[in-house]
Amino acid sequence: MKISLDEFKNKINTVVNLPINLAWQGYGSAIFLELGTIQDFKGLRQNHKKGESCIQIEWDWRVEYKTKVLFGSSNQIPEIGDGIKKLIGTSIK
Numbered sequence: 001m002k003i004s005l006d007e008f009k010n011k012i013n014t015v016v017n018l019p020i021n022l023a024w025q026g027y028g029s030a031i032f033l034e035l036g037t038i039q040d041f042k043g044l045r046q047n048h049k050k051g052e053s054c055i056q057i058e059w060d061w062r063v064e065y066k067t068k069v070l071f072g073s074s075n076q077i078p079e080i081g082d083g084i085k086k087l088i089g090t091s092i093k
Contacts, residue, residue: 023084029073030058
């Protein structure tokens, strides 16, 4: 499904300023950031929580603050887990 640049901007603007209220690791270095109000969700295989929106990042990524790289996909799995926990309560800018 293709969308126009204006449609993309409208969709992406809905997540700007939403807080990260749940962050979790997928397989390998993949991370998921659940934004906004968190609610219970019954999936096909398991029950879990989800936000109003979710950002999934799979490949090469990093979290920066000012001029410093805090952590990223090249870190060890425990470092990624510790790092994404610190993102809870921050917002998407």
